[in-house]
Amino acid sequence: MLTRKVPSKAERYFSTGVSMITSRGIKGPNVMAAEWVMQISYNPVLIAIFIHKGSQTLKNIEKTKEFGINVASKDQTTGANVAGGYSGSEIDKLKIKNVFVTSNPQKIKTPMISDCTVNAECKLVKKEKIGDHVMLVGKVVHIKHDDTKSPLIYHKGRYFSLDSTIEQDRKEVRVSKETLEFFSSLAQGRFVLKCAGVVVESRNKIIVINWQETGFETIPFIIPQTGKNQRDQIIKFLNKTGLDIKVDFEPIMKRLVLKNGKKVQRINFVLFNGQVKKSIPNITWKLKHQDVIASLI
Ligand SMILES: Cc1cc2nc3c(=O)[nH]c(=O)nc-3n(C[C@H](O)[C@H](O)[C@H](O)COP(=O)(O)O)c2cc1C
Known part of the structure; x- marks a missing residue:
C-alpha cells in the first residue's frame, strides 16, 4: 500500500x-x-x-x-x-x-x-x-x-x-460600573466567570442575599469548586446562609456578557429554580428587574 x-x-x-x-x-x-x-x-x-x-x-x-x-x-x-x-x-x-x-x-x-x-x-x-x-x-x-x-x-x-471568530450568542447586559466591577473582581481575570445560583420567585420579586464586602444584593449564588456537584454545593451554601430553600433538579444555563463602556465580563450562570420551604424571617425580596441575573430569566 x-x-x-x-x-x-x-x-x-x-x-x-x-x-x-x-x-x-x-x-x-x-x-x-x-x-x-x-x-x-x-x-x-x-x-x-x-x-x-x-x-x-x-x-x-x-x-x-x-x-x-x-x-x-x-x-x-x-x-x-x-x-x-x-x-x-x-x-x-x-x-x-x-x-x-x-x-x-x-x-x-x-x-x-x-x-x-x-x-x-x-x-x-x-x-x-x-x-x-x-x-x-x-x-x-x-x-x-x-x-x-x-x-x-x-x-x-x-x-x-479561518474566517472570523464566532462571537458566541451570549446575552448582552448593560450594567453599572459597580456591577461590572463586582463581577470582574470575582472573576480575577478569568475570561469566563462560572457561577451557580438559585432563583426563588414570588410574583415579580425574587430572593436576594447581601454581599457583605460590597453591600451588593444579588440572587444567592456561588462560584462552585470544580469537579464537585454544583447543586449540592448550592444547597450547602443556602443551609449555611440559613435559607430553607428547596432546589429544583434541572439546571438552566444563562450565558451573559456584562458590559459597561468598553469593559466586559463574561459569566456562565448555572441556575436552579427554588421554592421557599417555610417562611423564613429576615428574608430579602427584591423586584426582579433590579437584579442583573434574575432580570434575564
Ligand atoms: C491534506 C493532506 C493530509 C494528509 N494527511 C495524512 C495523514 O494524516 N497521514 C498519512 O499517512 N497520510 C496523509 N496524507 C497523505 C500523505 O501526505 C502522502 O501519502 C504522501 O505522499 C506521503 O509522503 P512520503 O511517502 O514522502 O512520506 C495526507 C495528504 C494530504 C494532501
Missing part, C-alpha cells in the same frame, strides 16, 4: 489542520502532509501523528527516531499539496523550486519548514500500529509559533482559512 485509501464521503467531513511532517533518511530530508496530528499531553508535551505504512516518512522516522511537525499556515496550500501528493520515494520534494523554505532545527537534525504557524521538533517516544496507520508519538524538544500566521484548514478534501 503505497498510497492512502481514498476516504468515503462521511470521512471527508472532519475538519482538521494540515501539518507538514519533516523527516530524514538515506534519500535525504523529506516532507509529507498530515491531517492526523494531535497534541495528546501537556506535561510533557506529546504529539501523536498517524502515518500510513507505504510512506517514506514512516521509514525515515523509524530509523532516526525524530521528526518535525510544521503546522501549515494559510499561505502554504502549494506546500501541503505537494507534500501530500507525492512520495519522497518518487521525488525529492524539498528540492522542488519555490515550494518549501526550510530552516535549521534547534534540537534535532531534521530540517524544519519556515513560515508555519507552529514548528515542533520531536523525538519519537512511542510507535504503535493502529488499523492501517502507525501512531508515532513525539516528545516535543523544541517548539515555536508565529502569531502573525493563520492556520490552513482541511475539510472535504479542500483547503480553507
